[in-house]
Amino acid sequence: MIWTQWISPRTLDETVVVTADPFQAKDLTTGDVRATVVGHRVFVQVITTPCGALDWRRGNWYHLVHSPVDVPSPIRIALRSYLASFDPVFGCFDFTLTGPGHDPDNWWAIGCNPNGQWGWLPDAPAVTEAFADILSMEERGPLMMPSVVDAGAVCLREAMKQSPEASGVLGDPAWRMAVATVPRHRFVPGFHLPAREPDEHGATMWEPVTAGTDYGRWPSAAYSDITSLDAGPRRLETAAKALHSCG
Known part of the structure; x- marks a missing residue:
């Protein structure tokens, strides 16, 4: 030295x-x-x-x-x-x-x-x-385990490309290739999604979601075929199942 x-x-x-x-x-x-x-x-x-x-x-x-x-x-x-x-x-x-x-x-x-x-x-x-x-994987996020996130993203992209919603609008091979290859999670580090519980009046609450605050919903929502402000429970559940199937 x-x-x-x-x-x-x-x-x-x-x-x-x-x-x-x-x-x-x-x-x-x-x-x-x-x-x-x-x-x-x-x-x-x-x-x-x-x-x-x-x-x-x-x-x-x-x-x-x-x-x-x-x-x-x-x-x-x-x-x-x-x-x-x-x-x-x-x-x-x-x-x-x-x-x-x-x-x-x-x-x-x-x-x-x-x-x-x-x-x-x-x-x-x-x-x-x-x-x-x-x-111990208690702290999760794209910075901690980038290879794990990227591997899961490959499966999520494939599931999104094969989804019924996408099949009707991805007739052009170029669009299918874009959906299958673009790492969307790298462009959406955070957004707002409906909170799990409504407020005291029954109205939908919105909460910030990032890899650090809610790793479970972050990648699923990033690869859903809707904008974050339209993210309904059923479509997020479909994306979450796709992520779970990736292991």
Whole structure:
């Protein structure tokens, strides 16, 4: 491992373009951040060294000082989007701060380690629990198990293509191919569906449905042949049975 170290711009020449090299201005740095992301859960600590070392990784990790920080919404979204782009469920992200942590413009990304260490962090018990939730399939969603979601989506698309409603309108082979191949669930991460229970006056209530809030109904509704605002119980039940038949 090459530790962070001071350099002078005068020591750089044209060979610096041969590979990727991260550089940062030390005078602008106010702190270092380790963000551990497991599924949809984000654990973040500001790390400082008692002796003010340039690279906190070089010393005794148990002597480090950790303090929690509220993660700005744009940063939290970016962390999850990064993992969603590459399909892993875990990553350790390092940032440097150039000002107060509540301002996303002060967060400068250094990199993501898909096999990063987290056992020494104050969040370690919660991180362990997050991993256990994923492994036991208690936390479900497209970010957690993308291969499982995509495999189920193949069966749902086939069921939708073969449904009686679709058979009368999919005479064109191009349309049948579109229905059979387009991953609709990737374009509808959330929508509203009728609530399971009406309100006190018997009126239909609508509730948000996403992979994280209601994984059971989310893929079925995404591959139903109706819009979410027209989603009736019978058609959703048909889509749910198709998903169940996929295993």
